[in-house]
Amino acid sequence: MNISNLKAFIETVQASSISKAADNLHLTQPAVSMQLQNLETSLGHQLLNRSNRGVQLTEYGKVFFSYAQSFLTLWDNLQQDLKAVAASEYPSLQVGTCPAIGQYALPCALFLFKQIYPQIRVSVQSLSSQEVISELRNRTLHTGFLEGIPHAPDLESHLVLRSELILVASSSHPKTAVDLADLPGLPLVLTPPDCDIRRSLERSLARYQMDSASLKPFLELDGLESVKSAVISGHGLSFLPYIAIKKELFSGDLQRVFINGATFEITFSMVWRKNESLSEDNQQLINFIRNDSGKSFC
Template sequence: YWRIVFRKDGEIVNIEWLQTFVETVRTSSITKAATNLHLTQPAVSMQLQNLERALDSELLIRSNKGVQMTDAGRVLFSYAQSFITLADNLRQDLDNLKNDTREVLSIGTCSPIGQYALPCALYMFKQKYPQVGVRVQNMTTAEVVERLRDHSIDLGFIEGGIDKPGLHEKVILQSDLVAIVPPDDGDGVQSAGAKDLAATPLILATDHCALGSLADLSMTMQPAIEMDGLEAVKSAVASGHGFSVVPYFTVKKELYSGMLKKADVAGLDQQCTYSAVWRQAETSSPALDYFIHFLQENGHEVFC
């Protein structure tokens, strides 16, 4: 039933004709299109003629050099691709309902992973497992543990590690901490000891791993300004309101573009560790099994 796209003046436009049209345009050849579609050349020519008749428009100009689109053909080409995609999605969704194969993976994650590392991994995961839906929520580490225990989420990403009965963890990322300063800061701060930044306001994200690392430096600093989220921290630093210490992977784009500048602080050689966490000793969903296998197979390289 999805072969019929629409009717025009009583004429039926078949989705297969659109697929043949798109493939002919893509290859610039009726012969190549026929080969790729496993059709005979006369069958391809007939489908193209049927399409032109149904739309009452010349769509292709045929010559010894191949085929070229007319103005009407160019208009149809973009619509045809959309129709084909919609038909494929419809078929997939109906098949999922029939076979009960659709899965949804619910993820709770700390903000740095959710904002800066996870998007690339999810894109690659969806390429491999298109039938799995993914729902992501940002939350604190304590909330991740709570949501895992009450089965509100399937998988969590947290800062640091965790030693809780019934939960399994896997380190997925380790990132160096870097001190960031405004782009117009003087060159002198590029190589600085802890004391050089003591008079500069410190801006940190709430509940961030950098808090403990800074304590290890024995820095005497002004009371920190704590903000909700790294984007707010980066904006404040870029505007000249202070400095911050953040995981490198969260600011590599800004450092590359020059929006922020790195200050080499003596003694700041710590890392932030991030882990995936999920319930163990129970039957897990296929979606969770797929994702865990995906992580084990690809490691940290899938993260942005």
């Protein structure tokens, strides 16, 4: 049975007029008349008596009207239940994050967010900062977290976290401090050049008028955990964000090697699309992170 025809019939009966029903349905009167005729043809019975004074139900129409109302209520309930199933299967928020903040700081904040808003489903993807920007523009993400502060006219951003970028070595390493001039001679284990942490390191070196090309990595590994494992095993030194190595520094698996007269930093921002009406769930997440000022990060 055609649902549109059914709605036209119910609206006509309630309005006692085809023209009024057409106005309420934002249709033309001939269109509503055609829907009523199609409904009567499909049932094989006349449902309405039409006159200049309006419409009246026939005996067949009276029987059908009660069923039609129940059927339409069931149809509306079905649509709502199907939407509820879809909402339960698909997260209401898609979040993309670069690994450093996503693995070591953001989980605690999202845990607290879920305690306040348990009905909001959140799915988190680990991406590079450039991929976060790309997926936001492709509209596959609602919100992103990335290294640095993006200078993009189509995106809004908010600085959420600053972390020291620390030179670390294994617990057995003999030195606890070096000079900037010593860095090119160290056996460094670094992430690849296109990695967020590597780019932050290069910017930090530039602030001290040091060319990052002077560093000759002993080993390049993709992934913070791989780098940490190599350094803990004594295979070199590395620059890593403090948020990623707090546990290892506390346990003594890693030790900090100070750089005389220099400190390096890595920053992280939350980003979302600019000049766009945000969903209520996305606005709740953005407000939570902004108002929290980083206190809930791990």
